[in-house]
Amino acid sequence: MHTIRFSAILMILLGLLSSCDKVINLKLNNSGPQTVIEGTVSNEAGGAKVSISQSQNFYDETSFTGISGAQVTVDVDGTVYNFDPTAAGVYQNSTLIGVPGHTYHLTVKLNDKTYTSTSTMPQVVKLDSIYVVDDEFGTNKDKTKLRVATVKYQDPANEQNYYRFIEYIDGRKEKSLFVDDDEFTNGQTVNSRLNFSNDNDDPAREIRTGKQLMIEMECIDAAVYKYFFSLNSNSTGSGNSAAPSNPTSNITGGALGYFSAYPITRKTITVPAN
Numbered sequence: 001m002h003t004i005r006f007s008a009i010l011m012i013l014l015g016l017l018s019s020c021d022k023v024i025n026l027k028l029n030n031s032g033p034q035t036v037i038e039g040t041v042s043n044e045a046g047g048a049k050v051s052i053s054q055s056q057n058f059y060d061e062t063s064f065t066g067i068s069g070a071q072v073t074v075d076v077d078g079t080v081y082n083f084d085p086t087a088a089g090v091y092q093n094s095t096l097i098g099v100p101g102h103t104y105h106l107t108v109k110l111n112d113k114t115y116t117s118t119s120t121m122p123q124v125v126k127l128d129s130i131y132v133v134d135d136e137f138g139t140n141k142d143k144t145k146l147r148v149a150t151v152k153y154q155d156p157a158n159e160q161n162y163y164r165f166i167e168y169i170d171g172r173k174e175k176s177l178f179v180d181d182d183e184f185t186n187g188q189t190v191n192s193r194l195n196f197s198n199d200n201d202d203p204a205r206e207i208r209t210g211k212q213l214m215i216e217m218e219c220i221d222a223a224v225y226k227y228f229f230s231l232n233s234n235s236t237g238s239g240n241s242a243a244p245s246n247p248t249s250n251i252t253g254g255a256l257g258y259f260s261a262y263p264i265t266r267k268t269i270t271v272p273a274n
Contacts, residue, residue, distance in 0.1 A: 157187030
C-alpha cells in the first residue's frame with residue numbers, strides 16, 4: 001500500500017509521502033502559477049465533476065482559487081456531455097453516470113487554450129469488508145495505542161489493477177491519499193492497511209471506539225495511478241532532495257492535474273472496542 005498525503009487541488013503543495021515501509025519528505029521550490037484540472041467520472045450520480053484552479057506555491061496558505069469561464073465537455077461513445085458551472089472553478093454534469101469498460105474523453109477550453117484527456121473506466125472490484133487493527137508501533141501523545149483501518153478485497157487474476165482508497169472518520173475526510181496496485185497480489189485476497197502519519201496529533205483523525213469509519217474504494221486506470229504515485233518523483237526519502245518534478249499528468253495542453261473515470265464501492269462500520 002502506497003500512502004500519499006497531499007492537497008489534491010493544489011498539485012505542487014506536496015509535503016509528505018508515507019507508505020507502509022517508509023516516510024518520504026519532499027521539499028518543493030516556488031514556481032509560477034499553472035492551471036490545475038481535476039476531472040472525474042464515476043459510476044454514481046453526481047460523480048461527473050471537473051475542478052479548475054490555479055496552482056500555488058508550497059508555503060502559500062490560501063484556499064482553492066477556482067477559475068471560471070471554461071467550456072468543459074466529456075465525450076463517450078459519440079455522445080457529448082456539457083458541464084455547467086456550479087461554483088467558481090467547479091463544473092458538473094448531473095446526468096452522466098459512467099459505465100465500466102467505456103472510454104471518456106475530456107475537453108477543457110480556457111483562455112484560448114485547449115486541454116484534453118482520456119480515461120477508460122476499469123471493471124468493478126468490490127470492497128468486501130473493512131476492519132480495524134492496532135498499530136504495533138504508533139501511539140498518540142497521551143500514549144494511547146493508535147488504530148488503523150484495513151481493507152479486504154479480492155483482486156482479479158490475470159489482469160493489472162490499480163486502486164485508490166479514501167478514508168472518512170465521522171464524515172471527516174482523511175487528508176492522506178492511499179493508492180495501491182496488484183504487482184505482488186494479483187489474483188489474491190488482499191488485506192491492506194491504510195497507514196498514515198497523524199503528525200499533528202489531531203484527535204479528529206484518530207480511529208477510536210464508537211466513531212463511524214467509512215472507506216471508499218476507487219478502481220483507477222494505470223495513468224491515474226501513475227499520476228498519484230509519481231508524487232514522490234525525484235525524492236531521496238531524506239527530505240533533502242531538490243524540488244521534484246510535477247506529478248505525471250494524463251492531461252495534454254500544459255495543465256497539471258488528472259482525469260479519472262472510475263467505479264466506486266464503499267463500506268461503513270462503527271469502530272468496535274479494542
